[in-house]
Amino acid sequence: MKQGAAITNCGTLPLAEVPLLTRAEFGRFVADSVSGGSRISAMFACDAPGGLTMYAVLAGASTGQICVASTKPSGGMDSIVPECPQAHLFEREVSEEYGIEFRGHPWMKPVRFMEGGPASAATCDFFRIGGEEVHEVAVGPVHAGIIEPGHFRFQCHGETVHHLEIALGYQHRGIAKALRGRPDRRRTMLAEAIAGDTSVGHATAYCSALEALCGTDVPARAQVLRGVALELERMANHIGDLGALAGDVAFLPTMSFCGRIRGDVLNITAEMCGNRFGRGLVAPGGLVRDIDGDVAGRMSASLSKAVSEAEEAVSLLWDTPSVIGRFEGTGTVTRALASAIGLVGPAARASGLELDSRRDFPGGIYRMSHIPLSVWDSGDVFSRALVRWMECQRSAAFVREQLASLPGGPVSAPPADLPRNRITVSITEGWRGEICHVLLSDDRCGILECRTVDPSFHNWFGLACAMRGGQISDFPLCNKSFNLSYCGHDL
Amino acid sequence: MLRIIRARLRQGHRTTRYPAGPPPSLPERYAGMPVIDGAECPSGCSRCIDACPAGAVARCGRSVSIDTGMCVFCGACETACPRGAISFTREHRLASRDREGLIVKPGAAPGPRDIFDAKAAAVFGRSLKLRQVSAGGCNACEADTNVLGTVGWDLGRFGIQFVASPRHADGLLVTGPVTLNMREALLSTYDAVPEPRIVIVTGACAISGGLFRGMPATSGGAEGLLPVDLYIPGCPPHPLTILDSLLRFLGRTGPDGRKAPGGRIRAAKPVGEPE
Numbered sequence: 001m002k003q004g005a006a007i008t009n010c011g012t013l014p015l016a017e018v019p020l021l022t023r024a025e026f027g028r029f030v031a032d033s034v035s036g037g038s039r040i041s042a043m044f045a046c047d048a049p050g051g052l053t054m055y056a057v058l059a060g061a062s063t064g065q066i067c068v069a070s071t072k073p074s075g076g077m078d079s080i081v082p083e084c085p086q087a088h089l090f091e092r093e094v095s096e097e098y099g100i101e102f103r104g105h106p107w108m109k110p111v112r113f114m115e116g117g118p119a120s121a122a123t124c125d126f127f128r129i130g131g132e133e134v135h136e137v138a139v140g141p142v143h144a145g146i147i148e149p150g151h152f153r154f155q156c157h158g159e160t161v162h163h164l165e166i167a168l169g170y171q172h173r174g175i176a177k178a179l180r181g182r183p184d185r186r187r188t189m190l191a192e193a194i195a196g197d198t199s200v201g202h203a204t205a206y207c208s209a210l211e212a213l214c215g216t217d218v219p220a221r222a223q224v225l226r227g228v229a230l231e232l233e234r235m236a237n238h239i240g241d242l243g244a245l246a247g248d249v250a251f252l253p254t255m256s257f258c259g260r261i262r263g264d265v266l267n268i269t270a271e272m273c274g275n276r277f278g279r280g281l282v283a284p285g286g287l288v289r290d291i292d293g294d295v296a297g298r299m300s301a302s303l304s305k306a307v308s309e310a311e312e313a314v315s316l317l318w319d320t321p322s323v324i325g326r327f328e329g330t331g332t333v334t335r336a337l338a339s340a341i342g343l344v345g346p347a348a349r350a351s352g353l354e355l356d357s358r359r360d361f362p363g364g365i366y367r368m369s370h371i372p373l374s375v376w377d378s379g380d381v382f383s384r385a386l387v388r389w390m391e392c393q394r395s396a397a398f399v400r401e402q403l404a405s406l407p408g409g410p411v412s413a414p415p416a417d418l419p420r421n422r423i424t425v426s427i428t429e430g431w432r433g434e435i436c437h438v439l440l441s442d443d444r445c446g447i448l449e450c451r452t453v454d455p456s457f458h459n460w461f462g463l464a465c466a467m468r469g470g471q472i473s474d475f476p477l478c479n480k481s482f483n484l485s486y487c488g489h490d491l
Numbered sequence: 492m493l494r495i496i497r498a499r500l501r502q503g504h505r506t507t508r509y510p511a512g513p514p515p516s517l518p519e520r521y522a523g524m525p526v527i528d529g530a531e532c533p534s535g536c537s538r539c540i541d542a543c544p545a546g547a548v549a550r551c552g553r554s555v556s557i558d559t560g561m562c563v564f565c566g567a568c569e570t571a572c573p574r575g576a577i578s579f580t581r582e583h584r585l586a587s588r589d590r591e592g593l594i595v596k597p598g599a600a601p602g603p604r605d606i607f608d609a610k611a612a613a614v615f616g617r618s619l620k621l622r623q624v625s626a627g628g629c630n631a632c633e634a635d636t637n638v639l640g641t642v643g644w645d646l647g648r649f650g651i652q653f654v655a656s657p658r659h660a661d662g663l664l665v666t667g668p669v670t671l672n673m674r675e676a677l678l679s680t681y682d683a684v685p686e687p688r689i690v691i692v693t694g695a696c697a698i699s700g701g702l703f704r705g706m707p708a709t710s711g712g713a714e715g716l717l718p719v720d721l722y723i724p725g726c727p728p729h730p731l732t733i734l735d736s737l738l739r740f741l742g743r744t745g746p747d748g749r750k751a752p753g754g755r756i757r758a759a760k761p762v763g764e765p766e
């Protein structure tokens with residue numbers, strides 16, 4: 001088998017050193033890497049100096065190794081989806097953007113319904129089940145509640161869902177294109193807006209990629225505070241979701257408490273930069289602003305209070321049989337399926353997969369301080385809830401420890417010029433899972449291509465699979481147990 | 492059951508007393524309404540204009556103005572100014588009923604604008620049901636609108652609720668730069684809201700397109716697509732900003748943001764047919 005080039009997280013290579021494989025070799029490289037235990041972190045095409053080029057980034061959690069390879073896809077490719085299901089959305093994306101044909105792809109449709117393509121996700125063809133008394137349920141794009149838009153098409157027989165197809169693209173803003181060109185403040189903020197609930201995660205992944213390319217040495221204090229902000233983001237979202245899960249099974253005490261506590265955690269992030277979502281905190285080179293000892297002390301005290309209140313609120317869930325009865329056995333994704341479709345983050349860990357970028361591809365502070373892996377293997381809503389709670393507790397301990405021993409020094413390194421024609425892969429464990437940003441520089445000190453893969457891109461199909469054989473009335477609960485990003489997927 | 496009761500006692504009653512009492516405190520580094528001291532501007536200087544990632548700072552005579560409908564409150568202009576002519580105050584009351592009112596000019600007082608709408612107060616003052624539509628929003632505005640429904644804020648106290656169907660709604664609260672792919676759904680949702688109806692746009696994206704302004708897959712916000720009754724700036728607006736906007740708009744609080752006697756500041760006028 002032809003090999004890719006090995007690269008570490010936030011390592012960088014000259015573009016010329018990325019192996020150029022034939023289309024057949026490229027397909028084999030991806031499929032064999034996946035069957036050997038790696039995952040596709042990113043696979044995309046872009047207009048490189050030598051014409052249209054397709055890149056694949058494979059991440060091997062067990063080896064800690066990231067491999068990159070490329071090919072010239074023009075003329076069409078044989079789809080690897082029949083033997084490597086996790087490639088399905090990546091191939092669809094390349095096909096939508098560049099018209100490349102993937103022969104044998106089982107379900108070729110647009111991903112984001114970009115300008116010039118078919119009008120709407122809801123009016124496309126859907127996979128349909130025929131037969132007596134089979135009925136379709138169409139939901140969205142505008143859903144009940146305050147939630148982003150997407151379209152869900154269920155194939156049902158009575159209450160039972162036999163198939164769910166998720167059609168997104170409504171939130172497509174064109175961020176990937178906008179991130180090309182010379183890096184500036186607006187582009188950093190656009191990276192933050194890839195998914196607002198993951199502002200710190202995406203900003204960290206994006207800035208780390210730029211820093212890797214430029215060879216910027218980010219000061220230790222900034223690395224630590226980035227880690228603090230990342231873990232606060234994780235806690236706020238997990239606590240909010242545990243509350244929302246309680247709400248979905250009509251258990252109001254935990255819903256009420258956690259809804260409020262989530263805000264308390266956001267307010268701790270706001271102590272750092274004035275913004276509850278951490279907007280304007282992370283910048284290339286480090287942080288926009290430092291915090292002093294008083295702020296760190298306040299943050300730590302607020303966090304202790306929030307965590308002890310969350311502990312009490314969440315323990316009610318585990319002690320209430322009617323809640324556990326709804327959580328257990330609902331929306332199960334087996335370990336084998338999770339691995340085949342390439343799930344990441346808490347959803348993967350809740351199906352027993354030992355994956356966590358903070359451990360597997362550590363960057364920044366995670367190279368120095370380790371957070372234990374939170375894994376449970378039942379693969380159901382209960383498991384996804386439990387994993388989130390374990391993560392919350394471990395993140396809280398980490399944040400308190402870091403705030404108590406902040407290194408001194410500056411929080412920002414001076415900017416450096418982008419080198420020409422290089423590639424870097426930057427991986428950050430966001431609260432939903434692996435955030436991967438791949439940056440390619442051009443020959444004029446700009447960004448040729450910035451590919452951002454939100455964890456939701458991997459996980460939406462997991463939600464569809466979780467619903468199979470379940471009841472349609474359990475959809476809100478399943479959906480919330482994943483709580484994926486629409487805009488992060490649609491870019 | 493006993494454990495639940497015990498937890499409830501320990502967690503306590505945590506709904507803010509606002510507007511009867513003080514509002515929840517804002518973070519120390521919160522950036523609210525900007526003020527511009529035009530006398531400080533060196534001639535020909537454009538550092539703040541160049542520094543703004545959102546294109547919100549524009550020439551205004553020999554000084555500049557800041558369009559808070561485009562501003563993402565990042566403070567880049569404040570940092571860039573060598574003379575300290577721009578500063579962001581802690582004023583969280585940012586809303587306006589017209590687009591022009593969002594533009595902060597040199598020397599303007601940083602106080603809130605009067606956003607009381609007598610007609611809206613008469614029709615919706617005691618019961619306002621809104622349908623939220625996210626049209627390309629990054630989920631930050633959505634999240635901090637959603638938070639108003641939690642016990643900490645308890646929006647329901649004011650008769651304001653978010654409902655599932657536009658048919659049950661008195662208006663829309665729109666977030667996001669309105670992507671091309673959401674235009675039709677947004678307009679259809681608006682059409683489904685019975686009259687009289689209002690439109691509230693929340694966040695820089697929905698007001699002007701925000702950071703996405705000029706990007707071909709977006710429409711530059713709801714402006715020009717829908718008749719807007721209330722603009723709430725921010726990226727995202729703090730929940731307190733959103734709540735204050737709704738309450739003053741409906742006259743549930745006075746211009747100073749304090750609770751109005753009887754929950755109303757002016758007698759309801761009879762309302763004619765909407766234009």
